[in-house]
Amino acid sequence: MHEFGSPPRLETMPVPVVAGDSVLVEVRAATVTHLDRTIASGTFGRRPGLPYIGGTQAVGVVVDGAGTGRWIRLRGAGLGITGDGCWAQWVAAPAASVSSVPSGLDPALAVALPSVATVAYVAVHDVAQVTADDTVIVTGAAGAVGAVAAQLARRAGARRVYGVVSAEHRVAELPPGVEPVVGQGNALVEALAATGPATVAIDTVGGPVLEALLRAGVAPGGRIAALGHTAGTAITLDLPNWLLADVALLPVNMLRRGDRSADALAAVDRLAAEGALTVPVERVGWSGFEDAMTRLQRGEIRGRLVLCPHDEQVVQD
Known part of the structure; x- marks a missing residue:
């Protein structure tokens, strides 16, 4: 990178020389x-x-x-x-x-795991605390974090796991065993209502998708673990209906939960090495x-x- 805001240039440079403890x-x-x-x-x-x-x-x-x-x-x-x-x-x-x-782990999978799997692991196990009694909805479930969260929710024993995708052509990208919920905007609200409310949602995208979850995705007394905002950084919260629904909105803040990163990464590394988890x-x-x-x-x-x-x-x- 020679200038901020400009594309990187491909250049040939000497192989670095190590020094000290590098x-x-x-x-x-x-x-x-x-x-x-x-x-x-x-x-x-x-x-x-x-x-x-x-x-x-x-x-x-x-x-x-x-x-x-x-x-x-x-x-x-x-x-x-x-x-x-x-x-x-x-x-x-x-x-x-x-x-x-871990030995035998594909390099591309190994490099993808730390930034996506640790936050998904903490969201599922520490924040949402998914159990066998839960029905789980995961937004952005065809993306890296969402796909891992959906797989971890299934491994946690959830009764059913639904994955939200924006269009029909993305259904094929969902992990095995994850049931699709397709739609955007009002169509997503209708699709969530038709699916029936879940007890837990893992929201990886925020914005209007999170609003749809609050309106129709989660049953009274349920909980939403919120960890992303690629679909939008702000939401409008209808306070009377939210208070009536009694749905907990729980932030997944890895800066505050940094002490869990090593344990979470070790756990997902083991699963990936066994072929039980992919990104x-x-x-x-x-x-x-x-x-x-x-x-x-x-x-x-x-x-x-x-x-x-x-x-x-x-x-x-």
């Missing part, structure tokens, strides 16, 4: 997220010095330094936020950014990177966008 990592997969886009726009609260390499998370193998040959995750320690990040074939990473990856991933190589960034901005990416810097193939899981 390690040289051959990157096999790196996430491309809305956070990365926000940092690149220059509007984020912290700015790296220009020029910089973007990318805040990656998975790869150590090729120089302590633990050579070990598969690791890279995240934190300012990667892609205050300094160079992970959108590169090789990264010199500080030890503070390194954590282990929808779209992989791109360098040739498709700029176009994928544009599609991410337009909301056209299914699941999590992952750059595979040693692979030019474009694959959807």
